[in-house]
Amino acid sequence: MTGKILVVDDEDRIRKLVRDFLIKEGYNVIEAADGEEALNQFDTNPDLKLIILDVMMPKMDGFEVAKRIRKTSKLPIIMLTAKADEDDELQGFDIGVDEYIAKPFSPKILVARVGAVIRRSQTEESVESSNATEIGGITLDIDAHVVKIDGEEISLSVKEFELLAYFIQNRGIALSRDTILNNVWNYDYFGDARTIDTHVKKLRSKMGDKGNYIKTIWGMGYKFEAE
Numbered sequence: 001m002t003g004k005i006l007v008v009d010d011e012d013r014i015r016k017l018v019r020d021f022l023i024k025e026g027y028n029v030i031e032a033a034d035g036e037e038a039l040n041q042f043d044t045n046p047d048l049k050l051i052i053l054d055v056m057m058p059k060m061d062g063f064e065v066a067k068r069i070r071k072t073s074k075l076p077i078i079m080l081t082a083k084a085d086e087d088d089e090l091q092g093f094d095i096g097v098d099e100y101i102a103k104p105f106s107p108k109i110l111v112a113r114v115g116a117v118i119r120r121s122q123t124e125e126s127v128e129s130s131n132a133t134e135i136g137g138i139t140l141d142i143d144a145h146v147v148k149i150d151g152e153e154i155s156l157s158v159k160e161f162e163l164l165a166y167f168i169q170n171r172g173i174a175l176s177r178d179t180i181l182n183n184v185w186n187y188d189y190f191g192d193a194r195t196i197d198t199h200v201k202k203l204r205s206k207m208g209d210k211g212n213y214i215k216t217i218w219g220m221g222y223k224f225e226a227e
Contacts, residue, residue, distance in 0.1 A: 003049030003118060004028040008038040008065070009080065010057045014103075018052060018080075021107040022114065035060025039068060048075055049118050052110075055081035055092075063091060070096045076121045078113060080105070133168060136226030138210055140168055149210050159184065160203045163196075167214060167224035176221040196221075 005027050009015050012033075019029045030045060032038040036059045042048065051069070055062035066077055078099040079092045089100045098117050101110060132141040139148040145161060147154050156164065166184050167175075177196050185195070200222060204211030215223045 004030065004045060004047050005114065006030050006032060006038065006041050006045065006048055006051045008032045008035070008041075008051065008057070008062070009054040010034055011054075014054070014080075017107055018110065021111050025111055025115075027114075034058045035062065035065045038065050042069055042073075042075075050076045050078065050114060050121075052078045052080050052114070053097075055079060063095060066092070066095045066097055074121075076117045078110075078117060080110070135168060135171065136210065136213060138164075138168070138207075138213075138226070140165055149207060154206050156203070156206060159199055160206070163199055163203060164207075167222070171224045171226060174217050174220060174223045178221075180221060 005022055007015050007018050007022070007029055008031070009018070010033050015031050015033075019031065022029050030041055032041050034057050038051070038053065039060075042051070053062045053065060062079060062081065066079070069075060069077065074096075076098045077096070078101060079097045080101050080103065082103045092100050098121075099113050101113065132139055132144075134140075137150045139146075139151075141147075142165065147156055147161065147164060162184050163180070166180065180196050200214060204214055207213075213224055213226050215225055217223055
């Protein structure tokens, strides 16, 4: 994994330690020694993937830097600080910090956290940009009206798609046939609940092994539970 990371700390030795470990993992690292310089680097490097940010710094502390960044960006931030007080951690999370690591720290653990936070951020961005939901190997994209099973697109009718979307949106909830009928077929449908069983059977068949996520609740209806 590669990407550009901004390391912000007023201690040269800390910046060097973090920089050296990140470079070994293929990251491109830029540095800042205080809060004002950090904001300048943020403004001039739109391709940043993550910021490692110290709290106690001259000119502007890390909390203020994070607040200003959060006004315009969801860029992942790992707060790196000597202050391990619970109130400080809560303040960081309230601002929108993604991780909070207290000094002294393990550089290897820090690098692992960096990779995990970047992966999580990229996944969230992908989901947000496509209005897609991923659960148990099923990807449901409402905007594109597409369903993929383990990355392979499957063909569903309009009602099959709407039925699967309703199950996923209400996963873990026992749904009666009348509830499903009213919400997927709407209240003005004059058929009976047996049409649900027919559509569920077809939907399960098209979903392959993932069809087992749709559990039958005998005498009532269905419940969607992904592994």
